[in-house]
Amino acid sequence: MNFLSDTTAPAHPALIEAISRANEGFAPSYGNDALSARVEARLKEIFETDLKLVFTNSGTAANALALSVLSPPHGMVLCHDEAHIHRDERGAPEFFTGGAKLLPLPGDHARIDVAAIEDALAQWPQDFVHAPPPRVLSLSNLTESGTAYSPADLAARIGPAKEKGLHVHIDGARFANALVSTGASPAQMSWKAGADALSLGATKNGALAAEAVILFPSVMDRFAELQARQKRAGQMAAKMRFVAAQFEAWLANDFWLDLAAHANAMARRLADGLAHYDGVDLAHPVEGNEIFVTLPDATAQTLRDAGAGFYQWPDGSARFVASWATTEADVDAALGTLGQ
Amino acid sequence: MNFLSDTTAPAHPALIEAISRANEGFAPSYGNDALSARVEARLKEIFETDLKLVFTNSGTAANALALSVLSPPHGMVLCHDEAHIHRDERGAPEFFTGGAKLLPLPGDHARIDVAAIEDALAQWPQDFVHAPPPRVLSLSNLTESGTAYSPADLAARIGPAKEKGLHVHIDGARFANALVSTGASPAQMSWKAGADALSLGATKNGALAAEAVILFPSVMDRFAELQARQKRAGQMAAKMRFVAAQFEAWLANDFWLDLAAHANAMARRLADGLAHYDGVDLAHPVEGNEIFVTLPDATAQTLRDAGAGFYQWPDGSARFVASWATTEADVDAALGTLGQ
Amino acid sequence: MNFLSDTTAPAHPALIEAISRANEGFAPSYGNDALSARVEARLKEIFETDLKLVFTNSGTAANALALSVLSPPHGMVLCHDEAHIHRDERGAPEFFTGGAKLLPLPGDHARIDVAAIEDALAQWPQDFVHAPPPRVLSLSNLTESGTAYSPADLAARIGPAKEKGLHVHIDGARFANALVSTGASPAQMSWKAGADALSLGATKNGALAAEAVILFPSVMDRFAELQARQKRAGQMAAKMRFVAAQFEAWLANDFWLDLAAHANAMARRLADGLAHYDGVDLAHPVEGNEIFVTLPDATAQTLRDAGAGFYQWPDGSARFVASWATTEADVDAALGTLGQ
Amino acid sequence: MNFLSDTTAPAHPALIEAISRANEGFAPSYGNDALSARVEARLKEIFETDLKLVFTNSGTAANALALSVLSPPHGMVLCHDEAHIHRDERGAPEFFTGGAKLLPLPGDHARIDVAAIEDALAQWPQDFVHAPPPRVLSLSNLTESGTAYSPADLAARIGPAKEKGLHVHIDGARFANALVSTGASPAQMSWKAGADALSLGATKNGALAAEAVILFPSVMDRFAELQARQKRAGQMAAKMRFVAAQFEAWLANDFWLDLAAHANAMARRLADGLAHYDGVDLAHPVEGNEIFVTLPDATAQTLRDAGAGFYQWPDGSARFVASWATTEADVDAALGTLGQ
Structure with missing residues (x-):
């Protein structure tokens, strides 16, 4: 009867078995293995688009890495006041971005109010040298209150942000739960709704430690920078095949x-x-x-x-x-x- | 016949079995589990001292976290010109410390020359506001050339550093190999030789992904800061028991x-x-x-x-x-x- | 009829004359001159206490330097939602602190509500590793709405912060205006009210470019760090006597x-x-x-x-x-x- | 008989007179004044090219700002082992760039050896994710040993760097002295030789505190970022006309x-x-x-x-x-x- 968190749950045994199967002989390190390539191919199918990705061992690292390629140090990230990136990551986004500011916005049930986004965009202009301009809108789906944004909910919030040239990040620590809840497709809940990058979390949903930062085509030109930052953050695991193995098993057959x-x-x-x-x-x-x-x-x-x-x-x-x-x-x- | 790197090797199956055993029911997350506590206790026995530690998923993260609690952003880290922290971590130490400088020093077979340390300490004084003062000496053991520092080798280098008040870090990505090679004890090769912090690596020696930053008593007062930085760096894995399980099996029975x-x-x-x-x-x-x-x-x-x-x-x-x-x-x- | 800002005003000619007088012969650089020492002595009289200070050429630099010695990168600064440090410094506090978070708080007339401080301190505990703990309370006096905190107003806000161990910073870009308005003494409006550090601005009140970070005795042990950060931020002007000259003339005879x-x-x-x-x-x-x-x-x-x-x-x-x-x-x- | 440093010298009285003349009535702040515009126009004449610039109050700030727009945090700056940016700026380049690495190179009389540049470029490739790639070559002219690079000297060093796609920065704290010494034109000693950015120092040569970061056409697209970083570093002085006034007088009539x-x-x-x-x-x-x-x-x-x-x-x-x-x-x- 443990309902404390999905992080206290065990890993699904099938994922440990996948690790065992991956533990066969020598393999290129740092993500250059065949398993990692297969996961990338599988995600392209699932998301119905080209994409690039890196693995991390925590959702905090995935979020902070994603934000660090979407916002300059002198930019700002709009997020909900309850957002994990604001409340529960000990300033990791500020650290990885080199000091970008997070602006907490209100909204019932941890969904950012559309008006709050519009108001923030009006208050913090893009071309005022004295203040950090909003550069990223980060939406958590599921939200911190366990609610889901539908594709329409996403569109309502992403629209005004895109008009001002912001990038959009989705914190998908519980992305699969949101997919099931809304019945929407991975594509509808990400790039088709305007998202540029997605933190895709498996750890809370059966993995041991497997998270990914996915860049969609709109920002794929930043992939080399993402890899550099992944390495620099100590997130480019030597034996990456074991993270890839978890993802492969997790994504197989839905x-x-x-x-x-x-x-x-x-x-x-x-x-x-x-x-x-x-x-x-x-x-x-x-x-x-x-x-x-x-x-x-x-x-x-x-x-x-x-x-x-x-x-x-x-x-x-x-x-x-x-x-x-x-x-x-x-x-x-x-x-x-x-x-x- | 793969001699490319110990990172291309598989994990030892015993460690995967340990992970399976640890995957029983619910467990506190983020390192508050019983397994993590047992590893700490075991390391105290092995190192014959009190100590504190956090786990990371890469040696790069372990090194950079260790350095970040030993040097202020405006300090300097002395290391060998071939050191992994200088050559192979994409600036992770600079990132985690907030911009501390690494000063590369010469020395045959990747062992820093004693004279080079003394020279650097003379050239870069502690009290000159215009230049970063040396605050940390980082020694890799094994070195990047596969050589080992003996306890006497360590003492010769650590002595002058300690006289100037520096902290000492050991990059022990291949610490076990150095122990075997020199026949010295873990204590002799670390805190007894003057080290304040050790990056202890298991990944290159049989683990899937298991590294630790160990703080010895001389700097244990920085443990809360280390944990804060671990979290902030996205290195506080949710299901930490699986890292602890690897260490427990790895350390058991030598x-x-x-x-x-x-x-x-x-x-x-x-x-x-x-x-x-x-x-x-x-x-x-x-x-x-x-x-x-x-x-x-x-x-x-x-x-x-x-x-x-x-x-x-x-x-x-x-x-x-x-x-x-x-x-x-x-x-x-x-x-x-x-x-x- | 220019009421745009006190930054568009000219400098008072008396301060330029003071610069001319200071331009006599050679003088030690980087703040080691006699004029700088005289200003320090004068400020001790004015503030009725021991203190240490560095000069900067902007209020933004003064604020950000002050915050950088009061908060670790993984800490948080409480400030008003309208505060200059939050709205008008392009993220300088985040930059200088290495990524500390600024938490904007509400309050009428740009004075932070006491209840908002108490609420923030309750919501963001000191010992929760997953979130940045509040480490600094920053109050602007004058506020951004042109209002003043009286000593009693300060005490009401600083009290709860001090109970939790926070440091207190005062952004005194218009400190002289607040002194005149409240009739309180410099000491009453700073360290006697619990402030640890003060950004004292002269530029908006007659100087060409003269600002100071003052550390009161409670944090004077951080002066060496402040100097290191001043240098590192490019704020240790070579010919500092010209900044000191402005301050000397400005402070003379009230x-x-x-x-x-x-x-x-x-x-x-x-x-x-x-x-x-x-x-x-x-x-x-x-x-x-x-x-x-x-x-x-x-x-x-x-x-x-x-x-x-x-x-x-x-x-x-x-x-x-x-x-x-x-x-x-x-x-x-x-x-x-x-x-x- | 004071030969300690050109920073201990007084300012030239003509520059103080220029400040007095500029102190007439109200003027737009933060660099939007007419004087600043005139200095920009004058510099375009002097350098025979389009350019953009910001003022700073120290050479350290100028250098660090310049480097911060030329190198990403995960890049590397090649410089002489004696360079001011490496030895005398308390890690300001590391701070402003967000942790880029400075690689000190040898060379007689503080001129970097051409071979050392070529060797560094070979040792540190552009596409190796594990190590910071060289992104900037920084040359000081005058050098720290009081020697000058001629246009041919510059070309010999900049050529190999440009081949690898590096940007080139000139630390011109004593640029005027180098111009006089070599007889070369400002253009020949900067952009015509391949430099992208120049720190132009007046403080050591008669000013009170007046330095500039100049971006030449090759990197002028980074000007908005430079301004954002200038603000964020507390280097956008409120009453900028007084810095501009110094430059105007300094540049007038050679x-x-x-x-x-x-x-x-x-x-x-x-x-x-x-x-x-x-x-x-x-x-x-x-x-x-x-x-x-x-x-x-x-x-x-x-x-x-x-x-x-x-x-x-x-x-x-x-x-x-x-x-x-x-x-x-x-x-x-x-x-x-x-x-x-």
């Missing part, structure tokens, strides 16, 4: 979507179950594998006493995260502790 | 030393074999798992034609690297191509 | 306060005059040398047509800035254009 | 060249005079306003006792610097202390 669909279903099951109890209210719509609910103190205590791990969120709600490893039995056991 | 001893022996076997051929001369003493030899063109061509991978080194020699996975048969096959 | 008093009086005169016109309302209290008023379009146009320079401010008001060089005749001429 | 010619002549007079004494030998050719001589201990002591200021240089020689303010009487008085 396995990544199956894992995400399961996690989403478990979150839905928990949300539906909790809804029956007095005083339990959803703080945000459930559109992925996370639920945020306000819990009466007694209810929270009962769950905690029974060992059902969850986090008290800064906004006062309780966050429960389901993962590929969450079972119906886990959910039902948690609900069971609350009685009839 | 397995790391056995792997290194094997690699060293294979390098020795190759060096001894090559010595019989006309025109083949060692460029550097063989004191680890790497050999550098000058090869007649025809000899080099014969080896290459037979598929024996090695690198042409910038100094004109040919570098052959043995690893835990190199077999006597590999060595003998390579030698065999050269005829009687 | 000249700086006389200049500020005049500027404040001119702003007051303009505000009082404008108050007689229909539809002209103060957007912020006038507590220094700046006034912000909402102007009917026709009124604004009349002023502009008559050549009375002012800025349209982002909040919709019109900003008029008076300086030491603004005359009663300038003010009356501007008012005169509006008729009876 | 005044800058007259001042440099005088300084060079005084250095020559001192060198010629010293040559008559036993045991006094020039360490470097005298090609500007600096002389480096080996002095017998007794001779050095006699000079010091008589109050003739000079620096003991790290290479064992004594450095004497003449400036616009050095008189024949000063020189003769120094020589006079040594007797017949």
Whole structure:
């Protein structure tokens, strides 16, 4: 009954098996192996476009690397006030970009208000030498509140940004969950919606440690710089085939979507179950594998006493995260502790 | 017959098995797991001292993080002109430190000349506001030429640095190979010789991706800063237990030393074999798992034609690297191509 | 009738004369001259405390240098959303600190709400490795809206920050104007209120280019670092005596306060005059040398047509800035254009 | 008899008078004034080309800003081992570039050996992701040993660099002295020789504090970035007209060249005079306003006792610097202390 985070979940055994299979003989290091090439080819199919990518071992590194090729040090990144890049990465974006500024914007359910984007673009012009101009819009999908941007939601936010010449980054630490939730295709949820770069995360969805920065054709000319920055950040792992192996297994036969669909279903099951109890209210719509609910103190205590791990969120709600490893039995056991 | 690099070698299957064993149920993320704690305890035994550590996924990250807590942005790091941190990390030390300067120093066989250290310390004083003062001496052991510093070698170099108040970092990407080669203990080769921090590498010696920055008691007060920088660099992996698992298996029962001893022996076997051929001369003493030899063109061509991978080194020699996975048969096959 | 900014005003001729007097023979460079020492001594008298300082040629440099010795790269600076360091310095604080985050906080009239400080301190804890902890509170006095913090206002904001161990920086680009406006002493408005460092600006108040970073005793141990960073930022001018000469003349016989008093009086005169016109309302209290008023379009146009320079401010008001060089005749001429 | 440095010299009174003249009424701030525009126009005439420029208040800032628009953070700057940017700027180039590496190269009399450039270019390829590629060649003219590169000397060094696609920066802290010494034109000594950017220093040659970064047409597309970086570095002075005024007076009627010619002549007079004494030998050719001589201990002591200021240089020689303010009487008085 551990709902603390999808980072506390184990890796899916199939990915460890893939690592074992990849551990055959000698292979070129630093990403020049055949497995890495196969993953790139597979992602081109999945995203229905040409693209370039590098692997990293954390979502923080993927986000910060992506931003570092999209914004100069003297630029600015627009993001939600709750965004992981703003709240939970210890200033990694500022570090990797060489000091770009992150401007936190408001919006319900961790979706940036369209008006807030327009207002920021008006307040911070492109050609005023005294202030950092907005150069990147970063959207998290799933958001930090477990909600999803649909392709239309993305378009509404990306439109005004593109008009001013900004680049667009998607933090896809839980991208698969958003795909399943919206039913949209990877392409629709990224480059077709105007995104230039995507942080694609597998770690929270079954991998041991496998993240990628994907550059779509609009910014593929920056790939050499991305590789230089990857190396310089200590993110160009020597035996990269083991990261590639995880991605290959994860992407094969829509396995990544199956894992995400399961996690989403478990979150839905928990949300539906909790809804029956007095005083339990959803703080945000459930559109992925996370639920945020306000819990009466007694209810929270009962769950905690029974060992059902969850986090008290800064906004006062309780966050429960389901993962590929969450079972119906886990959910039902948690609900069971609350009685009839 | 792949002698290109120990990074092209596979991981030892025992470490993948350890990962599988660690993949049991939920575990605290970001290094707060029980396995990580056990590795710390084990390293305290091995190094016969209190210490603190963080894991990284590359040696580059380990080196750069270590340097970033030992030098301010306005300080300087003394290193060998051939040092990995100077030549092969795309400026990661400059990046992580916020712009500290690396001063390359000469010395035969990639061991820094004692006189060069003394000269640099004289030329770059501690209290001259116009120039970056030396703040760190970084020594690689094994060196980039495959030689080892003995404890006495270390003392001769660290002594003058310590007199001026410098910190000392050891790049131990091949630390186990140096231990085996010199017969010295981990403590003798690190803090007892005056080192404040050690980059301890397992990846080149059997791991998939497992490196550590170890802070010895002299600088343990910087551990909170090290963790902050680890996070900020995207090096605090979510599912850290899988890195810890590799280290636990690697360190158990001196397995790391056995792997290194094997690699060293294979390098020795190759060096001894090559010595019989006309025109083949060692460029550097063989004191680890790497050999550098000058090869007649025809000899080099014969080896290459037979598929024996090695690198042409910038100094004109040919570098052959043995690893835990190199077999006597590999060595003998390579030698065999050269005829009687 | 130029009210655009106190940066468009000329320098006071007395300061140029002081430069001429300082231009006698050879003098030690880089701040080691006798004039610089005399300014330090004079500031100790004025601030009634020991202190250390460096000169810079811009307020941006002074602020960014001050912040860079008060916050690590992985820390955070709390400031008002309108603060010059956030809005008007092209990310200089992020650059000089190596990527520290600025957290913009709300508050009427550009004074940070006490509750906003408390809320930020609660939301961003000191010991959460995943997020930058607040390390500095930066207050501008005068604020960006031309209001002043009194010693009591400062205490209310600095108290909660000090409880959490933050350092406090004052952006005193218009510090003299705030002193005159509040009647408080330099000590009361700085270290006695809990400030650790002060950016003291003379340029907007009569100098050609003369700014200083002052460290009070609580952080004087960082002076060597401040000097190193000053040099490294290209702010250690070779012929520093010419900056010191400006400060000496400016500080002599309360000249700086006389200049500020005049500027404040001119702003007051303009505000009082404008108050007689229909539809002209103060957007912020006038507590220094700046006034912000909402102007009917026709009124604004009349002023502009008559050549009375002012800025349209982002909040919709019109900003008029008076300086030491603004005359009663300038003010009356501007008012005169509006008729009876 | 002060020969310590041209930075200890006073400013030429004509430049202070120019400042006084510029101090008339209000003027646009931050470089948008008419004087700044006139200086740009004048420099176009002098350099016989289109160009863009920003002013700074120190040569360190000028150099570091120039390098920051010529090299990415993950690039490398080739310079002489004695270069000011390497030895005397406290890591400012590393700071401003975001961590680019400076590679110190050898060469007699502080002129980089052509072979050393070629060797560095061979050792550090452009397309090796693991190492910072050379992106800038920085040449100081005058050099740190007081020698000058002629246009042919420049061409010999810039040629190989250009072949590899490097940008070329000239540190012209004493550019006027080099012009006078070689008789070459400003164009010949800069863009016609292949330079992309020039740090043009006036401070050591009569100004109070006036330096410029000049971008020639080959890199003029980076001007907006240069301005952003100038602002972000706190180098966009509010009342820029006072820097512009210095440049205008300095450049008018070849005044800058007259001042440099005088300084060079005084250095020559001192060198010629010293040559008559036993045991006094020039360490470097005298090609500007600096002389480096080996002095017998007794001779050095006699000079010091008589109050003739000079620096003991790290290479064992004594450095004497003449400036616009050095008189024949000063020189003769120094020589006079040594007797017949």
